[in-house]
Amino acid sequence: xxxxxxxxxxxxxxxxxxxxxxxxxxxxxxxxxxxxxxxxxxxxxxxxxxxxxxxxxxxxxxxxxxxxxxxxxxxxxxxxxxxxxxx
Numbered sequence: 001x002x003x004x005x006x007x008x009x010x011x012x013x014x015x016x017x018x019x020x021x022x023x024x025x026x027x028x029x030x031x032x033x034x035x036x037x038x039x040x041x042x043x044x045x046x047x048x049x050x051x052x053x054x055x056x057x058x059x060x061x062x063x064x065x066x067x068x069x070x071x072x073x074x075x076x077x078x079x080x081x082x083x084x085x086x087x
Contacts, residue, residue, distance in 0.1 A: 004031070004062050004064075004069075005031045005062060007033035007035065007038060007040070007060050008060070009033070009038050009039050009040035009060055010033065010035050010037065010038040010039060010040070012033055012034075012035040012038065014031035014032055014033045014034075014060070014061075014062060015031065015032060015033075015034050015084045015085070016029050016030075016031060016084070016085040016087065017029055017030050017031070017032040017034075017061075017080060017083045017084055017085065018083045018084075018085055019083075020083075025063070025065075026065050026066065027063050027064060027065035027066070029064075029085060030061045030062060030063050030064070030072070031061065031062040031064065032059050032060070032061045032062075032072060032080065033059050033060040033061070034059065034080075034081060034084065036077055038059070038060065040058070040059070040060045040071075041057055041058070041059050041060075041074075042057075044056075044057030044058045044059075044071070045057045055075075056073055056074065056075050057073075057074055058071035058072060058073050058074060059071070059072050059074055059080070060072075
């Protein structure tokens with residue numbers, strides 16, 4: 001699992017992030033790239049504005065329960081950071 005917790009877009013170690021209570025996700029936590037300089041995150045602002053006219057972006061995530069990797073939406077630079085689980 002260790003290589004799956006490295007963001008393929010910037011090489012940063014992703015942080016463990018607690019999924020919200022009562023969410024529809026099966027995992028108790030995801031691994032999310034919280035590097036504010038990650039190109040996936042920084043390009044996301046322009047991409048989302050151009051495609052859906054929304055001032056949002058996304059961060060790269062890995063779901064250890066399903067193996068899914070892909071975006072998790074964020075509405076600000078600090079969004080979701082309160083759910084980081086420090087080991």
